[in-house]
Amino acid sequence: MHGTGPPLVTPFDAEGALDEAALRDLVGWVEARGVDFLVPCGSNSEAELMTAAERARTVEVVADEATVPVLAGTGSPGLTETLEATDAAADAGADAALVVTPFYYGHSMATHEEYYTSVADAAEVPVYLYSVPAYTNVKLDPDTIATLAEHPNIGGMKDSSGDVQTFQRTQRRVADLDFDLMVGSGGVLSQALAAGGSGGVLALANVAPEATTAIYEAHDAGDHERARELTAACVELNYAVTGGYSVPGLKYAMRERGAPAGHVRSPHRPVDADAKARLDDLLAEFAALRDDL
Template sequence: MHGTGPPLVTPFDADGALDEAALRDLVGWVEDRGVDFLVPCGSNSEAELMTAEERTRTIEVVAEEASVPVLAGTGSPGKRETLAATDAAADAGADAALVVTPFYYGHDQATLEAYYREVADESPVPVYLYSVPVFTDVTLEPETVGRLAEHPNVAGMKDSSGDIGAFQRTLDRTADADFDLVVGAGGVLGQALAAGGTGGVLALANVAPEATTAIYEAHAAGDDECARELTAACVELNHAITAEYGIPGLKYAMRRRGAPAGHARSPHRPIDAEAKAALDDHLADFEDLRGDL
């Protein structure tokens, strides 16, 4: 995947049910603002709070509406469930599968490498590795990724570590492979692109897709200084919708911008008045920035 794409939020209604109409509208909302691909059932999609049937239906709806590639999250702690979800996603219209590192149990790098080889051997669509240590406490090391990049059905990786040094080391170890390395941390998008990354899967692209598109386009035009400056201008908003206020804050910010984000699912809780005021301030700063995009 090249360019930028959101780990698309899943709109739920006030009772917690999947709102398919809002999801269809949301696909159009982010596509109209320039995203290059879509990632249903990722971390910001609340996929871990959904049933397998709901995840498959979400992917199907997104694939029906999308005019850009669909990279579907299908990873689970075990291979059997991951492969079942990957098969279902492929049948639903996904172009590729984003497979998070197995979590809950601890695994060493050799085990992770063997697992991904087994998944890639059996997957009907290209596999993208996904390292997100903040949620899983598991990190795919650059050396492991370098070896996996040689597999013909391993197409790339989303690196959400936020560690540009490790990102560069991974780039070095995958340089000779046909391998996409995308960053999952919006606060370092410009730096990751300048280092050689191919794009980003970013929570920020849910609420401010114009910004992530502008950052990528600046890089593509050869202006990495502009890409870094735009990234820096979005750091506070990105931090607020990820580390500070999480998915409820992200969905609130999206609704404030007119996106049909719906509600967050339990056990998430709505943000309080103080958080709303802080997010409103960040959104006001973003509206000021939009004139420069």
């Protein structure tokens, strides 16, 4: 996977059910704005609030509608659930599987290495590692990643640590391998690309796909200064829809842009009036930026 793609939000209706029609429309909405691939059932998809059957159906709908590659989130705390979800995603038409580090219980790096090797050995599609310490309290270390990168069925990684130094250390270890190292934090997209990253899986690409595409294209064209400027211009919006107001804020901002993001699922709650006002201000700033893209 190269370029930028969203961990696609999952539209739910007012009763909390999966809204398949809105999901199909959303695929078209983000694709029309330049994304290079789609990631259903990621963290911003509220996948942890969905049943296994709902996840499988979500991947199926996205894969059926998409004209770009699909990297489906399939990770769970246990190996059995992950293998079942990865098989289901492959059957549904996904091109690759994004597997989060096992969470809840603490595990050594050696255990994570064994776990990912087992998943990759069994999977019918390439496996991508997913390190998101904010949710799992686990950060894969560069040496473990480098060892796993040598597996013929491990295609890359999404690094959502936000730690550019560790990203650079990892990139140095995998630079000579066929391994896509992607950043998961939109606030450091240009820095990660400059460090040798192949792209990003970004919440920001749900609400401002034009900007993430423009950053990648500027970097790819050698205009690193413009890539840095655009990343800096999006930092506050990126923070608001991730660490600031999380999925409820992201979905609100998307709806304000006309994207069929749907409702959040409990225990998430809609954002309050103050959050809406702040997001409205940031969207106004982005509208001005968008005219310059």
